[in-house]
Amino acid sequence: MTTYVALLHSIVLGPGKRLVMTDLKAMAAELGFGDPRTWVATGNLIFEGDDAPLPAIESRLEAAFRARFGKHVDIILRTAQDWRRLTAQNPFPHGNGADVGIRVMRKPLGQDALSMLGGLAAPGLALALADGDLWIDFSAKPSETKLLSHLTTKKLGVGTLRNANTVNALAAMLN
Numbered sequence: 723m724t725t726y727v728a729l730l731h732s733i734v735l736g737p738g739k740r741l742v743m744t745d746l747k748a749m750a751a752e753l754g755f756g757d758p759r760t761w762v763a764t765g766n767l768i769f770e771g772d773d774a775p776l777p778a779i780e781s782r783l784e785a786a787f788r789a790r791f792g793k794h795v796d797i798i799l800r801t802a803q804d805w806r807r808l809t810a811q812n813p814f815p816h817g818n819g820a821d822v823g824i825r826v827m828r829k830p831l832g833q834d835a836l837s838m839l840g841g842l843a844a845p846g847l848a849l850a851l852a853d854g855d856l857w858i859d860f861s862a863k864p865s866e867t868k869l870l871s872h873l874t875t876k877k878l879g880v881g882t883l884r885n886a887n888t889v890n891a892l893a894a895m896l897n
């Protein structure tokens with residue numbers, strides 16, 4: 723058995739309607755995944771499953787999500803081992819966990835994306851790539867930066883943003 727971490731790009735199902743984490747865990751269990759668990763209401767799911775290619779599991783989860791909730795949501799998957807490595811690679815370990823974010827990518831970003839975003843970043847904001855995932859030390863509230871409008875699927879590819887507090891909490895759940 724392999725332990726997986728799944729990140730949902732959005733948990734908004736419609737105007738005023740958000741995904742309930744118990745429903746997400748039930749969906750995973752119905753797919754045959756074991757011990758589904760979530761971290762608060764942030765669209766993160768940890769579960770056990772047979773060793774399989776990540777894209778195959780992502781596709782199964784996305785299809786089940788669409789069937790159950792009537793909306794497509796990109797789901798990015800990592801193994802527990804890969805999640806621990808991602809957590810350890812935080813280039814801003816002394817930053818405020820709520821203000822340090824990571825855009826976890828389905829396909830790795832390259833230096834060209836880092837250069838483009840660096841040209842848009844406000845002074846005091848720091849960017850770094852680790853295994854193709856984008857780390858950002860916003861040095862303030864992320865919602866107060868214009869960079870967020872450039873961290874989209876259209877501009878960067880499939881990915882989702884989490885803060886370092888969430889990344890660390892999910893890693894702790896893997897122990």
